Amino acid sequence: MRVLAADVGGTKTALGLYESNQAGDYRTLQEQIYPSSGPSLSALLHRFLSSSDSDARIDVAVLSVAGPVEAGVCNTTNLPWTLSEVELTRELRAPTKLINDFHAVAIGVSMLGPAELRVLQVGRRDPTAPYAVIGAGTGLGEAVAVPMGAQICVLPGEGGHADFAPRNEIEMRLLRFLQTQTDHVSVERVVSGMGMGALYDFVVADGLAADDPETRARFAEGESRGAVISERAALDPAAARTLALFVSAYGAAAGNLALKVLPRGGMYVAGGIAARLAEQLDWNLFMQNFLAKGRMSELLESIPVSVVLNANVGLVGARAYAALR
Numbered sequence: 001m002r003v004l005a006a007d008v009g010g011t012k013t014a015l016g017l018y019e020s021n022q023a024g025d026y027r028t029l030q031e032q033i034y035p036s037s038g039p040s041l042s043a044l045l046h047r048f049l050s051s052s053d054s055d056a057r058i059d060v061a062v063l064s065v066a067g068p069v070e071a072g073v074c075n076t077t078n079l080p081w082t083l084s085e086v087e088l089t090r091e092l093r094a095p096t097k098l099i100n101d102f103h104a105v106a107i108g109v110s111m112l113g114p115a116e117l118r119v120l121q122v123g124r125r126d127p128t129a130p131y132a133v134i135g136a137g138t139g140l141g142e143a144v145a146v147p148m149g150a151q152i153c154v155l156p157g158e159g160g161h162a163d164f165a166p167r168n169e170i171e172m173r174l175l176r177f178l179q180t181q182t183d184h185v186s187v188e189r190v191v192s193g194m195g196m197g198a199l200y201d202f203v204v205a206d207g208l209a210a211d212d213p214e215t216r217a218r219f220a221e222g223e224s225r226g227a228v229i230s231e232r233a234a235l236d237p238a239a240a241r242t243l244a245l246f247v248s249a250y251g252a253a254a255g256n257l258a259l260k261v262l263p264r265g266g267m268y269v270a271g272g273i274a275a276r277l278a279e280q281l282d283w284n285l286f287m288q289n290f291l292a293k294g295r296m297s298e299l300l301e302s303i304p305v306s307v308v309l310n311a312n313v314g315l316v317g318a319r320a321y322a323a324l325r
Contacts, residue, residue: 001019001020001059001060001322002017002018002019002029002057002058002059002060003017003018003019003020003026003058003059003060003061003062003319003322004016004017004045004049004058004060004061004062004063004092004094005017005018005061005062005063005064005315005318005319005322006041006045006061006062006063006064006065006315006318007064007101007104007312007314007315007318008036008041008063008064008065008066008076008079008083008101009036009066009078009101009137009138009272009314010036010066010076010077010078010079010137010138010139011035011036011137011138011193011224011272012033012034012035012036012272013033013034013035013036013041013044014031014032014033014312014314014315015031015032015033015034015044015045015048016028016030016031016032016312016315016319017029017030017031017048017049017056017058018319020323026319030048030051031312031315032048032051034047034048036079040081041063041081041083041088042087042088042091045088045091045092046091058092058094059094059095060094060095060096060097060322061088061089061092061094061095061096061097062096062097062099062104062318062319062321062322063083063088063096063097063098063099063318064098064099064100064101064103064104064105064314064317064318064321065083065098065099065100065101066078066079066100066101066137066138066139066141067100067101068100068156068158069098069099069100069156072084072085072086072098073085073098074098074100077139078138078139078194083098084098085097085098097321097322099156099318099321100141100143100156101141101314102133102135102141102142102143102156102157102270103143103154103156103317103321104313104314104315104316104317104318104321105133105135105141105143105268105270105308105313105314105317106131106133106143106144106145106152106154106156106317107145107152107154107316107317107320107321107324108310108313108314108315108316108317108318108320109131109133109268109270109308109313109317110131110145110152111316111317111320112308112310112313112316115309116308116309116310116313117268117306117307117308117309118278118283118306118307118309119304119305119306120269120283120286120287120305120306120307121287121290121301121303121304121305122304123264123266123301123302123303123304123305124264124302124304125264125265125266125304126264126265127147127265128147128265129147129262129263129264129265130144130145130146130147130261130262130263130264130265131144131145131147131263131264131265131266131267131268132144132145132257132258132261132263132266132267132268133145133267133268133269133270133308134159134253134254134257134267134268134269134270134271135269135270135271135272135273135274135308136191136192136193136195136250136271136272136273136274137192137193137271137272137273138192138193138194138272139160139188139192139194140159140160140187140188140191140192140195140253140271141160141270141271142157142158142159142160142257143155143156143157144157144261144263145265147265151324152324159187159257160186160187160188160191160192161184161186161187161188162186162187163184163185163186163187164178164185164186164187164189164190164249165256167252167292170206170208170245171245171249173202173206174190174199174202174206174245177201177202177205177206178190178198178202181198187249187253190245190246190249191246191249191250191253192273193224193225193226193227193272193273194225194226195246196225196226196229196230196242196243196246197219197225197226197229199242199245199246200215200225200229200238200239200242202245203238203241203242203245204238208238208241209237209238209240209241210237210238211238212232212235212236212237212238212239214232214235214236215228215229215232215236215238215239218232226273229242229243230243230276230277230280233280243280243281243282244282244285247281247282247283247285247286247289248285248286248288248289249289250269250286250289251285251286251287251288251289251290251292252289252290252292254267254269254286254290254305255289255290255291255292255293255300258290258300258303259293259296259299259300262299262303263303264302264303264304265304266303266304266305266306267303267304267305267306268306268307268308269286269305269306269307269308270308270313271308272311274307274308275307275308275309275310275311276311278307278309283307287305290305
């Protein structure tokens with residue numbers, strides 16, 4: 001069986017063409033990453049398939065997309081695209097399924113090996129219990145998965161768009177700062193790549209650290225603000241303070257999800273930022289804020305927490321979904 005898998009994010013789109021054998025193992029025929037730009041996803045798909053060195057025939061396509069999928073349609077959250085299973089099936093000439101991007105991540109993490117995870121807290125894992133995934137990239141994704149024998153029931157959500165809840169005076173000032181820019185300050189406005197840029201502006205405007213001319217110059221050149229901030233953190237005090245605010249809010253968001261779900265099967269921190277900056281982010285600070293839940297702190301100490309190091313976990317999950325259908 002030939003499977004076309006996609007992981008469509010607000011910044012980049014990862015595509016893969018795979019072939020499975022009777023044992024269910026996959027052979028990679030082609031993988032490619034493109035900027036999520038241009039008039040449509042269809043254009044990227046056709047570009048990818050036309051560049052294949054092998055037969056571009058496909059039997060099924062599973063496309064994970066950043067946004068809610070309803071009745072086979074997704075209006076992508078951070079892209080100006082409307083995607084339809086019916087239209088994509090016609091264009092690709094193969095049955096096509098759209099799933100939420102963190103639906104794919106939730107399936108993908110169940111297939112990762114120990115080398116693809118960084119354990120932050122061992123906890124007491126129950127493999128039969130629900131597990132949860134959270135991940136910051138362009139936006140913030142969340143999902144919950146419930147093992148059901150050999151199957152996995154995934155409950156994708158849009159928890160990244162829940163209200164941002166400040167926990168201290170600095171975060172209260174941050175909330176007021178962000179309220180001047182948008183009528184709804186969600187967690188995603190803080191814990192995401194785009195959130196990093198807003199955090200940097202707040203740090204400077206609030207007087208927490210001085211503006212850095214080189215960092216600002218690179219912003220003006222159109223570079224990704226999140227990438228610049230992470231790269232400049234060792235040289236720019238405002239960037240370093242930004243990362244600290246980001247990590248603490250990220251840990252708090254993960255802890256909030258853990259309280260709601262009690263994922264005794266594990267909490268997995270995925271997304272492009274965690275994979276790319278796994279050695280740079282302060283995971284001790286992350287865990288301090290994950291656990292800072294008052295009387296429930298001891299309960300959260302029992303939850304296994306891991307960082308997903310495989311940046312292609314969404315592709316892994318989308319490909320696997322084809323076999324689970």
